[in-house]
Amino acid sequence: MSAADRFSFNHATAKFWDQREAVEACARTGAGIGLWREPVQEMGLAATAKLVKDAGVEVTSLCRGGFFTDPTPAAIADNKQAIDEAAEVGAPTLVLVSGGIPDGGTIDTAREGVKDALDQLAPYALAQGVTLAIEPLHPMFASDRCVVATLAEALDLAAPFAPEAVGVVVDTYHLWWDPQVWQGIARAGREGRIASFQFADWITPLPAGVLTGRGQLGDGCIDFKRYLAEVDATGFTGPIEVELFNDTLWSRPGPEVFQETKAAFERVTA
Template identity: 60%
Template sequence: MSAAPPLSRLSVNQETIKQWSLPELAEGCAKEGVTSVGLWRAPVQAYGVERAARLMRESGLAVTSLCRGGFLTDTAGAARARALDDNRAAIDEAAALGADTLVLVSGGLPPGSKDLAGARERIADGLALLGPYAEERSVRLAIEPLHPMFASDRCVVSTLGQALDLAERFPARQVGVVVDTYHVWWDDQAPAQIARAGAGGRLHAFQLADWITPLPAGVLLGRGQLGDGCVDFRAFRDLVDAAGYDGPIEVEIFNEALWERDGGEVLRETAERFRTHA
C-alpha cells in the first residue's frame, strides 16, 4: 500500500463546507495550506461568476472542477433545449473560473418512462453537441456514474463501465469520467474500469466520500467523512495512480452534520483525514 499523498493533491469541494461563503472558503483554505477547490454553480452564480473567478485567482486557489452539468435525458423538445443551453452556460462558467473539468450528472428517467437504454442514448446525443463546444473553451466533460439508487431520478449512468461506454464515443479531450468512491466502491468491476479509463486518457476527476449506514431520509446527504465508513480510499487511490492519474483528489461530502459544525474545524478534520486515509 502506498504512502499518504501530499497535501498539495487535496482539493476541498465547496459542498463539504457548505456553511461557508466563497470568501470564507478562500480564507480558510489559505490558513490551512489547501490550494485547490471544487466549486458548485449555484453559489458561484449567486456570488457572480467573474467575481468568483477573481477571488479564486487572488487567493491562489485552483478550481479543479465545476459541478454540475448534465441532466440530458429529457425527451420534450423545449426541456431538452433548455438543458443543452444550461450545459453550454455551465461550460462557459467553468472556463471563466479556470476549471478544466465540468462534472456531468447525466439525469434520471423522464416522468412516466421506463426506458433506460433510450435515456442513455439521449445522453450520447447531448454529448455529441456539447463536446466540441467544451473543447473550444478548454473544458473537459466528465461523466460521473452515480450509485444505482439514484438511477430513476438523478442519473441513469450507474457504473464506470456504462460511463466509459458513453465517453468512448467521443475524443478523450472532450469527454471522460469521474471516479467518485461514494458511488463506485461496491462495484467489483471498478478496478478494471479505472484501468480502462486511464489507458484511454479519460480519468478526468477523482473524488472521495465515505459510505456510511444507515442512510438518511432522502439518501442524498448520506456521504460520510473520510474514515467514518467502509470505503478503502488508499486502495482506490492506488488504482487511479496506477492508471496514470496524478491530478487533484477532491473531497466532496454532502452531510448535514458537517454543515452544522464550525467550518474551520471541518476543514482541518478533512485535511487530517485525507492524510490518514487517502
C-alpha cells in the same frame, strides 16, 4: 507529490459556508477547491474568477452540469452556460450528473438522451478548453438523478469523443460496490479519461436522507488506500477532491468542517 499535497476541498462539503471564506481557507493551506454553480452565480462569475485567481487557488472542478436525459434546447443551453462558467473560473472539468428518467420515458430512452446531449455538447466543451466529466452514481439514484451507474458505462459514453472533451469521474462513494471497478479504473487510465477523482465514505446504516448521507473519510467501509493505489497506477497525479453531502457537517461551522476533512484525508491517504 504526496497524496496530502493533492487535497482539494469541494465546497459542497460545507455547503452553507461563504464561498470567499472557503477559498481563503484553501489558499492558506495550499488546497484546491471544487466550486458549485449556485455560489458562483450568487457571488458573480467575474467576481469568483477574480477571487480564485487573486488567492492563487486551483479550481479543480465546477459542479455541475447534466440533467439532460431529456435533452431539450433549454437543457443544452444551460449546459453550454455551465461550460462557459467553468472556463471563466479556470475549472478544467465540468462534472456531469446525467439525470434520471424523464416523465413518460424509460431508462433506455434516458440513456439515449445522454448520448444525444454529449453529441451536442462535446464539441463546444472542447472549443472552450473544458472537459466534460461523466459521473456515474450509485444505482440507487438511477431513477431520479443519474441513469449512468457504472464506470464502464461512463467510459462507453465517453468513447466516441476525444479525452480532452469527455472524461469520467472516479468517485469512491458511488463506485465502491462495483466488482468491476478496478478494471474500469485501469481502462480509464489507458484511455486518458480520468478527469476527476473524488473521495467520500459509505457509512452503515445509511441515514434516512440517503442523498445527504456521505460519511467522513474513515468512518465507513471504503478502502481509500486501494483506490489511491489503483488510480495512481494509471499515471493520474491530479487533485483528489473530498465531496461530502452530509446534514450534520452542513450544520457545523465551515472552518471546523474544513480542518476535520483535511485531517481525515491525510489519515486515509498516509
